[in-house]
Structure formats: C-alpha cells, structure tokens
Amino acid sequence: MAEKGAKARALAGGTDLLVQLRVKRYIVDRVVDVKHIAEMNELSYSDSKGLVLGAAVPCYRVYEDKHISAKYPGLYDSASLIGGIQIQTRAGIGGNLANAAPSADAIPSLIALGATANIAGPKGKRSVPVEHFCTGPGKSVLQDGELLVSMSIPPPQAKMGSTYIRFIPRNEMDIAVVGVGVSVVLNGNSIKSARIALASVGPTPIFATEAGNWLTGKAPTEDSVMQAAEAAKKAAKPITDMRGTIEQRIHLVGVLTKRSLLSAITRAKEAR
Amino acid sequence: MAKKVIVQANLNDNDTEFLSEPRQSLLEVLRETLALTGTKEGCNDGNCGACTVMVDGRIVNSCLMLAVEAEGKKITTIEGIAQADKLHPLQQSFLEEAALQCGICTPGFIVAAKGLLDREPKADEHRVRHWLAGNLCRCTGYDKIIRAVLKAEKEL
Known part of the structure; x- marks a missing residue:
C-alpha cells in the first residue's frame, strides 16, 4: 500500500469499495485484501x-x-x-x-x-x-x-448506557437522514457525564461537546434531556439534499437526541 | 488486464477450481465463467439482493464480493438448494403461494430465506420481514413471499 500510495485501497468487507471502484470514484492500481491480517x-x-x-x-x-x-x-x-x-x-x-x-x-x-x-x-x-x-x-x-x-x-464506567438511533423513511436498509449516538454515565441521581455525536448533519460526523457537557451534574430527567437536545440542534450544520431539508434535519436532531438520551439513561440504570 | 488467478472453492457441495481476474465479482464469475445463471444481477451495487448466495453458511451479495475472495470458502447458490430431484420446501412453497411473478428476485429471496431458516427455523413474521429487507421485489408486494417462507418453516 505504501508503494502505490493514493493508487491503493484496502479491501475489508468491500461493500463500499467495490461500488466506488465500479462507478470510478477511485481509480486504483492495487486493492489489498486485509482480512487475512490477524490484528x-x-x-x-x-x-x-x-x-x-x-x-x-x-x-x-x-x-x-x-x-x-x-x-x-x-x-x-x-x-x-x-x-x-x-x-x-x-x-x-x-x-x-x-x-x-x-x-x-x-x-x-x-x-x-x-x-x-x-x-x-x-x-x-x-x-x-x-x-x-x-x-x-x-x-x-x-x-x-x-x-x-x-x-x-475504553471499558465502560459503572452505570453507563449508550444508544444509537437514526431516522430513515423506510424500516431498514437506508441512509440516515439524521443519526444520533450518545453515552450517559449516571452517578446516583445525577448525570456524571454524557457524550453526544450526530450523523448526516454536516460534512463529517459531529461531536456535540457542549450539549453533552451541559448535562454534567444535571438530573437524568426529560426536562434536562430536552435542553440538551436544544443544544445539540445548535451543533448541527446540515444541508438540504434529496434525503431531507435543513429544517427537517435540525428538528430531527432534537427529537433523536432526546430519544437516544432517554434510552441511554434507561440502559445506564440497568447497567452494573 | 491483470493475470487470471486460480481459485479453489467448494461450490454447491462440489470441490471446484476456476479462473478469475482479480477485479471480477463472484456474481460475474458464477454467471459467465461457471454458467450458473440462477443467481441474478439486479442493481450490481448491493441494494437489491437478487445476487444473494451463501458463503460459509452466511448470506452475501455476490456482486459485492470478489471471486478471488471465494478461495477456500463454501459457496451455495440457488442451484444447490434443491435436494436431488426434489424441490426444497422453500421452492415448493414459493410455487404454491404464487410468491413470484417475473421471477428475477426469486433466487435471491430463496437463498436469503434459507440462510434464515437454517439458523432460526421458527422465525416469526416480523423476523422474516426484517431478515429479507435486503431483498427487493417489484412485483409481488412481499406478502406472498413472507407467507411462502412461513409455510416452508412448517414443512421443514
């Protein structure tokens, strides 16, 4: 791969790569099957x-x-x-x-x-x-x-829960209009820490640090979660395309952040 | 054009050797080199499931796998589903339930459904629908296909 530089790609599952090669998104001289590497x-x-x-x-x-x-x-x-x-x-x-x-x-x-x-x-x-x-x-x-x-x-902390939820127009097999992944660590009756990350609302996945940090020390209630969801909406920088508009996507960030946080809080309570 | 590679695999319970260019998909080699045209090409990008085959007992889209990756693997295509002269219960129930119209998607559905029933012989309707989400059919509206799979479960 070092020898061919940008003209080489690694093949693992191939479900993105083979399609990309077929539509000539990448023109390569070498494809390296990495599935036989133990690590x-x-x-x-x-x-x-x-x-x-x-x-x-x-x-x-x-x-x-x-x-x-x-x-x-x-x-x-x-x-x-x-x-x-x-x-x-x-x-x-x-x-x-x-x-x-x-x-x-x-x-x-x-x-x-x-x-x-x-x-x-x-x-x-x-x-x-x-x-x-x-x-x-x-x-x-x-x-x-x-x-x-x-x-x-890293190993999960005590009383940690995590959830990923996305919105798509059908039930399975589609690209996220918006996706939200969160983790929450509880400490008694308050949130010790939380991390929130967003998909499909910017040129890269977005780590909504302020929204997560805001939850530190708050009670794990629907009210706190709603406010964090508002903060997450501010971190989103979506575009309008065939899958959804800017307005719809920002709205969805709020809805999915709230739902994923509530789910992660429930999972954290059940965790050891 | 890169040199062809010899690939050894077990294909429908027969040890087989074939030649493949490194760039060729398993689908292309099955259909064009090995003349196993039961496996269909639909979208050729992993959305439709018409090219579904089993590799070491798990279903894959053969359009998204290089033929050279089949080295040492056990491949099952639609041609390997029936037992001798007898249709597999899934094939029989697809006929009885009229679970096909144009038929292009059918080999993919049957191989995918076999992948489920081998693993979960008592899958419920919800599970069957979820499992088959990677297979598209533009004719039947899916209901007859789901009914056929659930009927085959009872026969197995």
Whole structure:
C-alpha cells in the first residue's frame, strides 16, 4: 500500500469499495485484501483494557458478541442497522469509519463511547480519537499508505448506557437522514457525564461537546434531556439534499437526541 | 488486464477450481465463467439482493464480493438448494403461494430465506420481514413471499 500510495485501497468487507471502484470514484492500481491480517480480525474485551475491535471484523460478529451487547449497546445498535443481513456478513465498523461518510451509522457510537482509531503506516503507528478522524465527506486523517488497523474503546464506567438511533423513511436498509449516538454515565441521581455525536448533519460526523457537557451534574430527567437536545440542534450544520431539508434535519436532531438520551439513561440504570 | 488467478472453492457441495481476474465479482464469475445463471444481477451495487448466495453458511451479495475472495470458502447458490430431484420446501412453497411473478428476485429471496431458516427455523413474521429487507421485489408486494417462507418453516 505504501508503494502505490493514493493508487491503493484496502479491501475489508468491500461493500463500499467495490461500488466506488465500479462507478470510478477511485481509480486504483492495487486493492489489498486485509482480512487475512490477524490484528484486523481481533475482537477482544477485558474489564481492564476495554474493547479492541479489528477494522476487518464484520457487523454480524459485533452484534453477536455478548460483551458488546452488554457493555456497548450503542455500538450494537449501529452494527445491527448498517445495511441488510447480506451487507452485515461482510461490512464492518472499521470500514464504516475509514469510508468517512457523514451519514455513517457507526461513527456517532464510536465517538459517544470515546473510541480511538489505531492506524499503521510506513512511518509507524499512531492513534487518533475518532472525533478527529473524519475531515470531510469520504476524507479522513489517513495518509497515503496508511491503514486503519483497529479501534479501541475504553471499558465502560459503572452505570453507563449508550444508544444509537437514526431516522430513515423506510424500516431498514437506508441512509440516515439524521443519526444520533450518545453515552450517559449516571452517578446516583445525577448525570456524571454524557457524550453526544450526530450523523448526516454536516460534512463529517459531529461531536456535540457542549450539549453533552451541559448535562454534567444535571438530573437524568426529560426536562434536562430536552435542553440538551436544544443544544445539540445548535451543533448541527446540515444541508438540504434529496434525503431531507435543513429544517427537517435540525428538528430531527432534537427529537433523536432526546430519544437516544432517554434510552441511554434507561440502559445506564440497568447497567452494573 | 491483470493475470487470471486460480481459485479453489467448494461450490454447491462440489470441490471446484476456476479462473478469475482479480477485479471480477463472484456474481460475474458464477454467471459467465461457471454458467450458473440462477443467481441474478439486479442493481450490481448491493441494494437489491437478487445476487444473494451463501458463503460459509452466511448470506452475501455476490456482486459485492470478489471471486478471488471465494478461495477456500463454501459457496451455495440457488442451484444447490434443491435436494436431488426434489424441490426444497422453500421452492415448493414459493410455487404454491404464487410468491413470484417475473421471477428475477426469486433466487435471491430463496437463498436469503434459507440462510434464515437454517439458523432460526421458527422465525416469526416480523423476523422474516426484517431478515429479507435486503431483498427487493417489484412485483409481488412481499406478502406472498413472507407467507411462502412461513409455510416452508412448517414443512421443514
């Protein structure tokens, strides 16, 4: 990959790449199947180190993993919403991140869960917080010759819940008009911390830091959640396109932020 | 044009060797090299599910997989669903319930439905509808297809 630079692409699930090559979005000389690299197929969890998710692990392994559904339900939500069953056999969270679509269903969950992207390249290895990974539609911090190897997610704190919800016009198999991924940590009867991330309302997934920080120390009530949802709407910078208008999308950010926070609070209460 | 590669795979329970250019999709090789034209090309971009096949027991869109990725895998296409001279219960119930009109989507639906019933033989209607969301049909309106799958469950 280093040898061919921008003329090389990594093939994991191929559900984005093969379509992009067919419509000539990228003209490449080399496609490298990375599914045989052990590190890229790793899926491991420990209470001390958290989750290591190889970039070539397909969605079905994510949502069938008992640790992920128990500890990171927001990531479970994302993995089970991406494409249909056929796509989920091949497509993975790593490809969803590396493809860097503003509408990617996994990226808000990764941001909400505090994930870092582990990158390897000709100059060595580096790690980047997922909220800094995407730089524009289809663009990321990956330099020519660099490869996304895995993602690391810290172990969940006590009483932590996470949720991803999106709006689409049909029930399955569609691109998010808006998506919202959140995580909430409770401390007794107040919110210890919260992270909110938005999909499809800007050129990259958006980390709505102010909306999340505002919740710190607040009671986990519908009233607090409504106010955080208003703050999240201010972080959204959507465009009008075939999937929705600016007004509809901003409205949806409010609705989905409220619903995902309420869901994450419920999950946090049930968590150990 | 890149050199062709020899691929060894188990295709419908037969060990098979075929040649493929690295850029060719599994769908293209199934239809054009191996003359297994039961698998259909619909959209060729992963939306319609007409090209659904099973790889190691899990359903995939064969248009979104390179044929060279089939190396060492077990592939099942619509041609491998019937048992000897007897239709698979899914094929029989699709006929009985008139779950097809033009028929282009049918091989994909049957392979996808088999992928579900192999795993969850008692899937309810909601689960069947959810599982088959990656398969599009422009003729039937889906109801007859769902009825056929639920009927096949009882036969299995």
